[in-house]
Amino acid sequence: MLALYHFGPVANSLTPLLCLIEKGVDFDDRFLSSRRWEHHTAEFQAISPEGMVPVLVHDDRIVTESTVINEYLEDVFPAMPLRPADPWTRARMRVWTKYVDEFFCPALTVLGAHGATPFVSQIDKDEMQRRLERMPNAEVRKKWAIISERGFDEAELAEARSRLKRVIDKMEAALADNGDWIVGDAYSLADIKLYSMAPGVERILPDICSETASPNVFAWLRRIEARPAVQQMRGKDYAR
Amino acid sequence: MLALYHFGPVANSLTPLLCLIEKGVDFDDRFLSSRRWEHHTAEFQAISPEGMVPVLVHDDRIVTESTVINEYLEDVFPAMPLRPADPWTRARMRVWTKYVDEFFCPALTVLGAHGATPFVSQIDKDEMQRRLERMPNAEVRKKWAIISERGFDEAELAEARSRLKRVIDKMEAALADNGDWIVGDAYSLADIKLYSMAPGVERILPDICSETASPNVFAWLRRIEARPAVQQMRGKDYAR
Numbered sequence: 010m011l012a013l014y015h016f017g018p019v020a021n022s023l024t025p026l027l028c029l030i031e032k033g034v035d036f037d038d039r040f041l042s043s044r045r046w047e048h049h050t051a052e053f054q055a056i057s058p059e060g061m062v063p064v065l066v067h068d069d070r071i072v073t074e075s076t077v078i079n080e081y082l083e084d085v086f087p088a089m090p091l092r093p094a095d096p097w098t099r100a101r102m103r104v105w106t107k108y109v110d111e112f113f114c115p116a117l118t119v120l121g122a123h124g125a126t127p128f129v130s131q132i133d134k135d136e137m138q139r140r141l142e143r144m145p146n147a148e149v150r151k152k153w154a155i156i157s158e159r160g161f162d163e164a165e166l167a168e169a170r171s172r173l174k175r176v177i178d179k180m181e182a183a184l185a186d187n188g189d190w191i192v193g194d195a196y197s198l199a200d201i202k203l204y205s206m207a208p209g210v211e212r213i214l215p216d217i218c219s220e221t222a223s224p225n226v227f228a229w230l231r232r233i234e235a236r237p238a239v240q241q242m243r244g245k246d247y248a249r
Numbered sequence: 250m251l252a253l254y255h256f257g258p259v260a261n262s263l264t265p266l267l268c269l270i271e272k273g274v275d276f277d278d279r280f281l282s283s284r285r286w287e288h289h290t291a292e293f294q295a296i297s298p299e300g301m302v303p304v305l306v307h308d309d310r311i312v313t314e315s316t317v318i319n320e321y322l323e324d325v326f327p328a329m330p331l332r333p334a335d336p337w338t339r340a341r342m343r344v345w346t347k348y349v350d351e352f353f354c355p356a357l358t359v360l361g362a363h364g365a366t367p368f369v370s371q372i373d374k375d376e377m378q379r380r381l382e383r384m385p386n387a388e389v390r391k392k393w394a395i396i397s398e399r400g401f402d403e404a405e406l407a408e409a410r411s412r413l414k415r416v417i418d419k420m421e422a423a424l425a426d427n428g429d430w431i432v433g434d435a436y437s438l439a440d441i442k443l444y445s446m447a448p449g450v451e452r453i454l455p456d457i458c459s460e461t462a463s464p465n466v467f468a469w470l471r472r473i474e475a476r477p478a479v480q481q482m483r484g485k486d487y488a489r
Binding site for chain 1: 312313314316317318320325336337343344347350351387415
């Protein structure tokens with residue numbers, strides 16, 4: 010049995026979802042609605058005690074963290090490899106996936122969470138308090154407390170935008186140097202990980218990420234979107 | 250040619266240093282003095298443009314990020330394996346190394362940097378400004394600006410201590426559940442990564458990490474210290 014619990018083809022949930030589709034591995038598709046707080050039910054917390062998504066369940070084994078899940082999928086399903094064979098290219102792939110987890114994702118999360126403020130601020134205060142108390146992960150709880158109480162302030166938003174500019178500049182330079190893909194001569198887990206976040210920057214910050222502002226990243230996004238696995242992923246209604 | 254640039258057997262520099270010694274791989278030992286700011290020389294920045302340490306140089310290839318360096322060493326020198334053979338145990342190893350990078354290390358860095366305030370505050374202001382301007386990494390620059398201007402405030406220090414308590418509690422529970430080592434039935438890269446940070450908690454916060462406060466972590470620290478590779482590492486004067 011192989012099952013993926015996910016929020017659909019966006020951010021950290023996209024990472025293992027696309028990897029599974031690229032590899033053509035059959036899996037049970039377990040969509041959770043974040044708007045209906047389905048990741049905070051007792052049923053799901055039996056699988057993921059901190060309510061963190063995505064989670065892969067493989068027979069009786071639970072694998073967490075999207076970056077780790079994809080390395081696990083490479084270890085268990087080595088056909089259709091998405092991890093470079095050369096150790097040095099593989100190391101650079103890992104530097105990129107780490108960079109997304111530690112720098113790209115936190116910056117984009119600030120803007121994404123800020124965008125959720127109008128929705129979250131409509132939730133009844135007592136109900137929001139009960140939801141906060143049910144959130145088992147302290148950092149997630151803190152983020153939602155900020156969003157529901159005040160939203161991020163202008164300095165925090167400016168810092169996030171500045172970081173995202175640096176991310177896109179770094180990708181732009183890497184693609185100018187390396188060619189079609191972010192490391193080596195083939196599409197890899199580094200491209201998938203970056204693609205889990207980059208469309209969000211293109212949508213929210215077109216002054217930073219667009220055909221004119223970042224032509225290499227723009228062309229790279231279109232190359233990824235043209236992949237059959239990505240079209241298959243985009244063609245499915247996960248929020249059914 | 251295999252060379253490791255490092256700050257000695259502490260924090261992120263310890264991670265690849267101990268891995269190399271455990272594997273018995275010969276390497277050029279390139280100690281850099283952080284107090285003499287040797288990682289901000291033009292010579293070193295030709296190798297590591299952002300002045301980040303540790304760095305592994307293998308023939309003409311440069312590998313950065315201690316966690317990635319250790320995975321690279323496993324890929325290139327598979328003898329004396331420190332990465333579990335079982336994919337699921339390997340995934341749990343990676344969740345731990347990721348946790349150290351994203352949660353444990355940042356929290357310990359706040360207290361470590363705070364401890365450096367008396368030393369840093371003695372540096373002439375103009376000289377400190379010149380040093381800040383030479384720091385190519387924005388996050389590192391920001392950290393040193395905080396230390397040299399005001400130090401961290403009590404709320405920041407309390408938050409860091411609270412996080413470190415959660416780290417030690419988590420390690421304590423994992424060791425109670427798993428036995429001698431943090432994952433699987435053998436010492437692995439997860440133990441090395443945690444050992445790069447845990448002695449700092451034992452030294453700075455004995456109320457959190459000690460024989461009485463965290464007996465499993467205490468016994469695990471002593472098990473690691475008894476390893477020949479660790480004794481070899483501790484027996485050498487890196488700050489020569």
